[in-house]
Amino acid sequence: MMPSSIRARLTLWYVSLLTVTLLLLGGAGYGVLSYSLSHQVDQALSGVARVLAEHGGSDQNPGFPLDVDEVFRRFFGFSPWERYFRMLDPLGRRDPRHGAERSEKLPVSPIAIENASRGLPTFETVELGEPHPVRILTFPVVQGGRLARVVQVGTSLQSIIETRNRFLLIMAGLLPLGLLLAGAGGWMLARRALLPVDRMTEAANRIGAEHLAERLEETGADDELDRLARTLNGMLARLDAAFSQVRRFTANASHELQTPLTILKGELEVALRSRRSPEEYRETLQSELDEVNRMIQLVDGLLLLARSEAGVLGRGSQLLDLAELVHQVGSRLKVLADAHSVELTIETLEPVLVLGDAEHLSRLLSNLVENGIKYSGPGGRVAISLERLGDRASVRVSDTGPGIPEELREQIFQPFFRSPDAISHRGVGLGLSIARAIAAAHEGSLEVESSPEQGSTFRLILPMRRF
Numbered sequence: 001m002m003p004s005s006i007r008a009r010l011t012l013w014y015v016s017l018l019t020v021t022l023l024l025l026g027g028a029g030y031g032v033l034s035y036s037l038s039h040q041v042d043q044a045l046s047g048v049a050r051v052l053a054e055h056g057g058s059d060q061n062p063g064f065p066l067d068v069d070e071v072f073r074r075f076f077g078f079s080p081w082e083r084y085f086r087m088l089d090p091l092g093r094r095d096p097r098h099g100a101e102r103s104e105k106l107p108v109s110p111i112a113i114e115n116a117s118r119g120l121p122t123f124e125t126v127e128l129g130e131p132h133p134v135r136i137l138t139f140p141v142v143q144g145g146r147l148a149r150v151v152q153v154g155t156s157l158q159s160i161i162e163t164r165n166r167f168l169l170i171m172a173g174l175l176p177l178g179l180l181l182a183g184a185g186g187w188m189l190a191r192r193a194l195l196p197v198d199r200m201t202e203a204a205n206r207i208g209a210e211h212l213a214e215r216l217e218e219t220g221a222d223d224e225l226d227r228l229a230r231t232l233n234g235m236l237a238r239l240d241a242a243f244s245q246v247r248r249f250t251a252n253a254s255h256e257l258q259t260p261l262t263i264l265k266g267e268l269e270v271a272l273r274s275r276r277s278p279e280e281y282r283e284t285l286q287s288e289l290d291e292v293n294r295m296i297q298l299v300d301g302l303l304l305l306a307r308s309e310a311g312v313l314g315r316g317s318q319l320l321d322l323a324e325l326v327h328q329v330g331s332r333l334k335v336l337a338d339a340h341s342v343e344l345t346i347e348t349l350e351p352v353l354v355l356g357d358a359e360h361l362s363r364l365l366s367n368l369v370e371n372g373i374k375y376s377g378p379g380g381r382v383a384i385s386l387e388r389l390g391d392r393a394s395v396r397v398s399d400t401g402p403g404i405p406e407e408l409r410e411q412i413f414q415p416f417f418r419s420p421d422a423i424s425h426r427g428v429g430l431g432l433s434i435a436r437a438i439a440a441a442h443e444g445s446l447e448v449e450s451s452p453e454q455g456s457t458f459r460l461i462l463p464m465r466r467f
Contacts, residue, residue, distance in 0.1 A: 006197075007190040014186040015179055022178065026171045033167055037160045041135055042123055045153050047075040049121070049139035052085060053151045072155075082130065082156030090117070090147045105129075106152050112138035116150050125157070132158040196225045200232070207236065257298065260291035301430040305415060308437035319465060320358055322393055323349035323386055329365040330384050333373065341378035344369070347385040352393045353465045356442045364438040364446075365395065367431040368458045372399035376455075388464070392444075395460040404450040412448070435460075 051071050072083050084106050088094050092108040105128045112122040115138070122138045136154035140147055215233045218226045271284045330346040337344035354361075365384075372382035380400040387394050404412060411417050413436045416429040432446075439446040443463055450456035 007187065007194055010190040010194075011183055011186040014190075015183045018182050019175075019179055022175055026175070030164065030167060030171075034160075034164055037163060038135075041155065041157070041160065042137070044072075044075040045123075045135065045137040045155065046121070046139070048072055048085070048153045049137050049151050052087075052153065053139060053141045076155070082132075082134070082158065084134065084136065084152070084154035086152050088150040088152060090149065092150065106134075106136055106154055108138070108152075113150070116140035117147055119147070130156065132156050132161055196229075200225075200229060204232070257295060260295045260298075263291050264288050298430070301434050304434055305430065305437060308441060318356065318358055320354050320356055320361065322352040322354050322361075322395065322462070324351075325358060325361060326365060326384055326386055326395060329362055329369060333366065333369050336370065337373050337382065340373050340376075342373045342376050343381045344373070345381070345383045347383065349386045350388075352386060352388065354393060354442070354462050355465045356462070357438075360438045361442070364435045364460065365397070367435045368397040368460070371431060372397055372401065372456075372458075375399060375401035377401070389461070391464055393462050393464050395462075396457055397460075398455060398457040400455040403452040403454055404448065404456050405452065409448050409450060413446075 048071055051074075052068070068083075068085055086094055086106065088108065092113040094108075107126055109122075109124065112124065115122045117140075119140050119142055121140065123135065124138070125133050125135050128134050133156075134154045135157050136152060139151045139153070141149045141151060215236060218229045267284050267287055271281065276284075326349060327346060330344060334344050369382060369384065373380075376382055376399045382400075383396075383398045385396045385398075387396075413432050415433045417433075436446045439460055439462070445461050447459050447461075448456060449459065
């Protein structure tokens with residue numbers, strides 16, 4: 001079962017990786033050591049065999065040099081306790097005059113004699129009943145192009161085996177100690193590396209909905225933890241902005257609902273204080289009906305914005321002719337434009353098919369045209385045009401109003417926002433935010449272009465439908 005602490009898991013993975021690495025390195029070192037020792041023994045035996053072959057006498061002068069120990073010492077660096085040497089005839093038969101008494105234990109394998117007849121030396125490792133195996137070399141002595149005799153030399157592998165065993169004992173002793181020290185060091189390093197995470201956790205626990213202005217502290221190292229802190233701080237900033245927007249939205253909605261309710265209550269209280277004529281009651285009821293309609297419009301707008309933010313404001317699946325829809329909206333609002341002495345023109349429109357909700361798109365266009373009429377004033381002009389832009393359609397609503405300052409061109413799309421020029425107009429400030437939400441639900445966009453004292457142009461872009 002894996003530990004639940006990241007610190008413990010990092011330490012465990014570190015120690016495990018180090019264990020595997022040390023085992024691989026130890027195995028490789030053991031293999032290299034064994035090969036090196038074996039190669040050195042074979043080279044030393046080859047050197048001894050060549051010297052004994054050169055100075056080992058002939059048929060007329062048999063016998064080895066008197067000091068064989070010096071020959072072994074020269075090539076091995078020491079005189080092995082268990083050393084073997086003797087000379088054989090070409091058939092592998094030993095000569096008592098050539099060798100030490102204990103060398104008679106050396107075997108003569110048929111493969112070695114066969115190789116010697118071809119002039120090839122043969123290395124073999126054999127067991128002679130000793131505590132340790134013996135490494136022997138059967139070396140041919142060729143004279144006049146024929147095999148004259150065979151030299152056999154050997155030495156015990158005790159020193160090699162003991163050296164390898166000492167290496168294994170050292171590794172077995174140092175490996176646990178090294179892993180213990182590495183584990184302790186890994187634990188301390190993991191604790192130090194994760195200390196900023198602990199501070200982030202404590203700071204995050206302190207941050208609540210009422211303290212979103214607080215931020216996580218960065219170490220200044222510009223490492224992964226600092227990038228994490230910046231990411232979390234960015235998320236907190238977005239949450240703070242979202243919570244602030246929700247608070248403003250709630251406060252504005254409450255205020256906008258409170259105003260008509262207060263008016264309704266006041267008019268009803270005044271109407272109930274004394275008897276009034278039917279005409280006066282009718283006027284009171286009509287005023288109350290206007291306030292109720294205003295509340296219905298406000299609540300309807302709030303519901304539409306809520307559906308848009310929740311991602312459930314669908315664009316519908318109705319195939320619409322956008323040109324016809326624009327013409328219907330313009331014809332319906334022509335009466336409103338005439339009432340405000342505003343010239344409303346609709347440019348020549350060609351059929352453009354889009355997939356959407358006719359009611360929502362009609363509301364979007366109505367909001368844009370009504371705003372243009374409202375802010376253009378008597379003698380002003382509002383123009384509606386429709387054009388194709390590749391695979392998209394563009395509806396432009398232009399007016400001759402006072403224009404929108406650059407710093408307010410994005411704020412006007414926020415719910416309940418009203419510019420200073422709009423305060424004198426009766427409204428709740430939801431029209432443009434609803435319009436942009438409808439455009440987004442139809443995979444389109446709503447942008448504004450404006451210059452002070454030169455009017456504004458709102459441009460709705462929607463994807464066209466092709467068949």
